[in-house]
């Protein structure tokens with residue numbers, strides 16, 4: 001029987017040798033911190049497990065590195081993504097490729113992991129006739145949702161509609177650098193079918209990165225988007241100099257609101273995704289302590305820079321700078337809170 005679990009089941013991974021899958025080819029679209037970390041795991045598994053094409057291609061937005069040459073050439077010769085995952089060795093069967101159509105050529109398993117603001121042009125390119133293999137499937141590791149008027153769309157839903165292929169969701173307590181350094185963690189995949197569960201489990205599951213498939217694609221997607229809202233609150237709290245009690249209260253209330261919000265817009269989702277799975281409670285915790293959203297929110301309070309500035313710094317791999325006194329923070333927040341109508345901070 002295909003390895004597929006409901007929310008209540010414990011997953012019993014098959015050994016690689018027990019799997020009987022047609023040969024699969026993995027392509028990773030995105031080469032930021034998380035894109036590179038996921039590509040590294042997929043390439044390590046493809047080299048070791050049966051049923052995979054040895055080579056895993058990763059889409060890299062090409063640019064010139066001063067004094068070193070093109071970024072793809074630097075990654076392929078040093079086997080390191082210096083900018084987004086410094087000091088992490090990448091397997092030699094992971095190949096950086098600048099053209100999207102070349103990355104996905106003959107690929108059957110496509111991992112989408114670009115920052116959400118860059119997804120639209122990627123999907124435009126992939127949806128052109130003949131670019132994708134007819135039997136391809138996708139998984140989105142992108143955090144966020146698309147909001148149009150009063151409607152909310154998940155990225156797996158948008159990807160399915162645009163590309164006409166099934167799309168799963170991957171999310172969990174997964175700070176990229178920790179995953180890349182093989183620190184133990186878990187992730188959750190929300191899948192539309194047992195076949196997707198088996199395939200994506202084979203791509204990513206490894207002793208230090210345990211993959212748990214569940215049926216709730218919307219729940220995994222929404223938890224990944226909404227936890228960032230709570231992480232901002234956690235960062236504001238840090239910026240204001242409050243301690244663990246306040247942050248814990250924010251997380252408890254935030255988790256309940258995340259589940260309630262998701263149920264409202266996606267009635268088929270399950271509250272267990274939030275309470276029981278890595279994509280829910282665990283991602284919320286790690287994000288609210290070590291994530292970039294938390295960091296941005298703290299820097300927002302401490303520096304008074306706009307989120308646009310801070311996002312630009314993060315996307316360009318700069319370190320966020322923060323300076324502040326408690327009094328400055330408080331005055332800044334009060335003024336901002338009144339302006340923006342955030343009752344918590346006024």
Ligand SMILES: NC(=O)c1ccc[n+]([C@@H]2O[C@H](COP(=O)([O-])OP(=O)(O)OC[C@H]3O[C@@H](n4cnc5c(N)ncnc54)[C@H](O)[C@@H]3O)[C@@H](O)[C@H]2O)c1
Nearest residue numbers: 031032033034035061113114115116118142143174175176
């Ligand atoms: N970093 C993490 O720890 C982590 C963990 C889990 C999920 N995620 C999610 O994964 C997704 C990707 O995050 P990431 O950390 O891999 O990337 P990132 O946030 O580090 O962004 C850098 C990437 O954006 C690309 N980029 C920058 N400007 C661009 C442009 N104009 N057009 C196209 N691409 C551009 C860069 O080439 C690089 O590949 C996000 O949705 C993020 O929330 C991140």
Ligand SMILES: O=P(O)(O)OC[C@H](O)CO
Nearest residue numbers: 172173174175291292293
């Ligand atoms: O750095 P953040 O805030 O995007 O969070 C990273 C991941 O979501 C943690 O799992």
